[in-house]
Amino acid sequence: MTTPKTAPKFTRGGLNSYHRAADLRRVTTALRRVGHQVALVPTMGALHAGHRELLRRAKRLPNTVVGASIFVNPLQFGADEDFDAYPRPLERDLEVLAEARAEFAFTPVAADLYGENAQVTVHPGPLGDELEGASRPGHFAGVLTVVAKLFHIVRPDYAFFGEKDYQQLVLIKKMVADLDFETRVIGVPTVREADGMALSSRNAYLSGTDRTDAVVLSQALTAGAHAGREGAEAVLAAARATLAAVPQVDVDYLELRGNDLGPAPVDGEARLLIAARVGRTRLIDNVSVLLGAAAEHGMPTGE
Ligand SMILES: Nc1ncnc2c1ncn2[C@@H]1O[C@H](COP(=O)(O)OP(=O)(O)OP(=O)(O)O)[C@@H](O)[C@H]1O
Ligand SMILES: CC(C)(CO)[C@@H](O)C(=O)[O-]
Numbered sequence: 001m002t003t004p005k006t007a008p009k010f011t012r013g014g015l016n017s018y019h020r021a022a023d024l025r026r027v028t029t030a031l032r033r034v035g036h037q038v039a040l041v042p043t044m045g046a047l048h049a050g051h052r053e054l055l056r057r058a059k060r061l062p063n064t065v066v067g068a069s070i071f072v073n074p075l076q077f078g079a080d081e082d083f084d085a086y087p088r089p090l091e092r093d094l095e096v097l098a099e100a101r102a103e104f105a106f107t108p109v110a111a112d113l114y115g116e117n118a119q120v121t122v123h124p125g126p127l128g129d130e131l132e133g134a135s136r137p138g139h140f141a142g143v144l145t146v147v148a149k150l151f152h153i154v155r156p157d158y159a160f161f162g163e164k165d166y167q168q169l170v171l172i173k174k175m176v177a178d179l180d181f182e183t184r185v186i187g188v189p190t191v192r193e194a195d196g197m198a199l200s201s202r203n204a205y206l207s208g209t210d211r212t213d214a215v216v217l218s219q220a221l222t223a224g225a226h227a228g229r230e231g232a233e234a235v236l237a238a239a240r241a242t243l244a245a246v247p248q249v250d251v252d253y254l255e256l257r258g259n260d261l262g263p264a265p266v267d268g269e270a271r272l273l274i275a276a277r278v279g280r281t282r283l284i285d286n287v288s289v290l291l292g293a294a295a296e297h298g299m300p301t302g303e
């Protein structure tokens with residue numbers, strides 16, 4: 001990354017857009033030098049109320065310049081996935097960022113972000129091959145690599161990620177801890193439609209019937225969470241019974257894990273995670289579950 005000699009323009013209070021990593025780096029370096037904090041919301045665009053919630057949380061920080069990256073990262077898509085079809089409504093996204101009072105947008109192009117000879121990636125460790133990683137080999141190496149690059153370019157004090165992509169959030173926190181990044185990673189609870197369906201950019205792919213069917217994912221998770229007091233088997237059985245009513249939804253996995261995605265505790269907080277294909281669209285969701293006696297005491301959770 002070459003550093004431009006003259007500082008790129010940055011106007012406080014408005015949305016400043018940058019394509020080049022070196023320009024944004026100069027801006028965030030200058031902001032930190034005069035005592036501001038920087039918060040980053042990494043996204044792939046097609047912004048919805050879930051992204052707006054991440055921005056809203058970031059904007060609550062005092063003395064902080066909030067920005068978002070919009071980049072459909074080729075490295076995290078498999079050859080048979082929807083990289084080309086992924087929605088890219090850039091103008092509308094910039095309007096959403098301006099409405100959310102974000103002060104910078106980073107919209108790089110892949111050829112600039114990844115040099116021609118780029119070969120080094122971040123290895124996610126064993127969790128990268130489980131759950132989402134089992135169906136999407138190489139996905140988390142792609143995610144962690146681009147997030148590491150974004151953190152190096154922006155050097156944010158804070159970065160906000162949604163719990164909707166729970167495994168991604170856990171792995172990013174692990175990368176930050178294991179590789180000594182200084183950025184504080186903040187997880188934000190999933191924003192849902194009125195019927196419980198998690199907001200997701202990929203919901204735009206769903207036909208009317210798919211959308212009707214897809215609500216069974218969140219319904220199954222809720223049914224599972226309500227069975228928490230009776231233990232792990234009861235949680236999974238309740239979720240499976242709900243899913244059985246909509247057999248056209250093709251479940252990839254339904255798993256109960258600990259909050260760190262290790263084994264679920266007998267008693268305490270856990271995560272129930274699902275991935276399923278609805279029509280041609282692959283969707284994911286998860287909820288917090290209180291297991292055993294913890295369910296009776298009603299320990300506080302993120303959701
Ligand atoms: N419903 C939601 N509530 C809270 N955060 C969300 C929600 N949906 C996405 N996010 C978060 O927004 C960030 C950017 O995600 P991304 O741009 O991939 O959107 P997405 O809706 O997750 O897209 P996709 O359909 O590809 O999964 C991630 O940290 C993601 O977890
Ligand atoms: C974190 C992320 C922006 C990396 O490309 C992406 O995986 C996403 O939008 O969740």
Ligand code: BAL
Nearest residue numbers: 044076077139165168
């Ligand atoms: N929000 C997760 C990004 C992906 O599915 O590639």
